[in-house]
Amino acid sequence: MTTYDAPPPSGSGPVTERGERTRRKLIGAAEAELGEKGFHKASISSITQRAGIAQGTFYLYYRSKEEIFRALVEHMNRTMRRHLSEAIDGARDRLEAERLGLGAFLSFCREHGHLYRIVMEAQFVDPEAHQYFFRSLADSYAERLRQAQQRNEVSDGDPHAQALALIGIAFFMGQRHWIWDQPPTDEDALATATAIIEKGLTPPSTRGGK
Amino acid sequence: MTTYDAPPPSGSGPVTERGERTRRKLIGAAEAELGEKGFHKASISSITQRAGIAQGTFYLYYRSKEEIFRALVEHMNRTMRRHLSEAIDGARDRLEAERLGLGAFLSFCREHGHLYRIVMEAQFVDPEAHQYFFRSLADSYAERLRQAQQRNEVSDGDPHAQALALIGIAFFMGQRHWIWDQPPTDEDALATATAIIEKGLTPPSTRGGK
Numbered sequence: 001m002t003t004y005d006a007p008p009p010s011g012s013g014p015v016t017e018r019g020e021r022t023r024r025k026l027i028g029a030a031e032a033e034l035g036e037k038g039f040h041k042a043s044i045s046s047i048t049q050r051a052g053i054a055q056g057t058f059y060l061y062y063r064s065k066e067e068i069f070r071a072l073v074e075h076m077n078r079t080m081r082r083h084l085s086e087a088i089d090g091a092r093d094r095l096e097a098e099r100l101g102l103g104a105f106l107s108f109c110r111e112h113g114h115l116y117r118i119v120m121e122a123q124f125v126d127p128e129a130h131q132y133f134f135r136s137l138a139d140s141y142a143e144r145l146r147q148a149q150q151r152n153e154v155s156d157g158d159p160h161a162q163a164l165a166l167i168g169i170a171f172f173m174g175q176r177h178w179i180w181d182q183p184p185t186d187e188d189a190l191a192t193a194t195a196i197i198e199k200g201l202t203p204p205s206t207r208g209g210k
Numbered sequence: 211m212t213t214y215d216a217p218p219p220s221g222s223g224p225v226t227e228r229g230e231r232t233r234r235k236l237i238g239a240a241e242a243e244l245g246e247k248g249f250h251k252a253s254i255s256s257i258t259q260r261a262g263i264a265q266g267t268f269y270l271y272y273r274s275k276e277e278i279f280r281a282l283v284e285h286m287n288r289t290m291r292r293h294l295s296e297a298i299d300g301a302r303d304r305l306e307a308e309r310l311g312l313g314a315f316l317s318f319c320r321e322h323g324h325l326y327r328i329v330m331e332a333q334f335v336d337p338e339a340h341q342y343f344f345r346s347l348a349d350s351y352a353e354r355l356r357q358a359q360q361r362n363e364v365s366d367g368d369p370h371a372q373a374l375a376l377i378g379i380a381f382f383m384g385q386r387h388w389i390w391d392q393p394p395t396d397e398d399a400l401a402t403a404t405a406i407i408e409k410g411l412t413p414p415s416t417r418g419g420k
Contacts, residue, residue: 038334117333120330120333121334123327123330124248124331124334131388131389134385134389135389135390138389138390155405155409157398157401157402157405157406158396158398158399158401158402160386160390160399161383161386161396161398161399161400161402161403162402162406164379164382164383164385164386164389164399164403165378165379165382165383165402165403165406165407167378167382168375168377168378168379168380168381168382168383169374169375169378169379170378171378171381171382172374172375172377172378172381173371173374173375173378175344175374176370176371176374178341179341179344179345179348179374180345180348180370186368186371188367188368188371189368189370189371189374190371191367191368192367192368192371192372192375193371193374193375195365195367195410196367196372196375196406196410196411197375197410199365199409199410199411199412200405200406200407200409200410201406201409202409
């Protein structure tokens with residue numbers, strides 16, 4: 001286990017409403033700057049320029065490029081999980097939640113075109129933040145699956161392994177357009193992946209009494 | 211489409227048996243050096259030291275660190291696919307091939323501890339090589355699935371999406387120990403992932419005449 005299981009929000013700047021707005025602007029600018037240029041070529045001065053904020057103000061919120069990078073990875077983790085959580089709210093059961101969740105993840109990828117580059121670069125820039133991104137995602141996913149197993153909505157098995165399998169499917173479906181230079185949305189591909197998930201997770205008792 | 215669909219083996223050095231041995235030593239040393247240090251901190255002099263080869267000899271085979279990095283990514287692609295292909299040779303059907311293939315992939319990851327770091331760093335160092343790694347893998351996987359669909363061994367659907375889903379499951383199962391700092395092998399986790407794959411791909415006609 002690392003010491004990175006429950007990070008507080010990074011940065012220690014003002015927490016007034018105006019301060020929160022400034023922080024959001026900086027994170028938004030960091031997403032564009034770090035996503036387009038990568039960590040090593042990105043600069044704090046470009047981030048503040050993009051944000052329309054004086055460079056000195058940056059240091060009221062973050063001590064360094066490393067610190068805003070970590071804050072950005074955490075921000076993308078929280079934003080993505082909130083987006084997914086809202087998308088599956090009201091699903092009748094876990095299988096419907098999976099179907100809605102996969103669609104929501106792919107739409108999140110389209111809106112946040114730099115998601116992969118930022119999260120994967122973290123593996124080299126800040127391995128703890130990278131590990132935290134996937135561990136926190138998989139842990140909360142596994143907990144939902146464990147509860148769904150108890151309701152007999154998904155088949156038995158190690159819920160962490162189920163979570164990894166589902167994250168893996170979503171992760172590669174989100175890279176599909178990039179692997180083959182194809183348009184991001186394809187209903188056939190989405191239906192195929194959804195079918196694997198639904199059939200793969202359906203508990204035996206709901207499949208014709210097997 | 212990129213111009214990188216069918217790369218010749220990188221490097222243009224001697225092709226005698228002795229030359230081939232030297233090239234293999236260099237690639238083995240590059241795997242260790244680039245995997246341990248990452249691209250930016252790795253050096254040609256360390257690679258040749260590890261290989262026990264004079265530094266000048268390196269340039270008979272590769273022009274630069276960039277070139278041996280690309281050659282290494284291609285080498286890992288070929289080695290991995292050969293390993294998987296041998297593992298599934300003799301499988302009775304595609305589902306058995308999937309089961310054997312997942313186990314073989316995980317054993318390959320254990321033997322090549324730097325696989326992820328090297329392939330994922332390629333995303334930043336040599337995006338074409340990174341794309342080629344996954345595209346070639348997914349294309350040949352999809353072709354095998356397409357043939358298995360014709361034999362009614364797996365369910366219908368976009369074979370490329372099926373390939374991506376299966377690659378995604380294997381990819382994240384191979385990172386399991388790292389995400390949670392756990393031992394690499396866990397029979398429950400493997401059985402759970404295998405069950406998702408088998409149920410997810412089984413064609414309707416073999417599931418109780420549905």
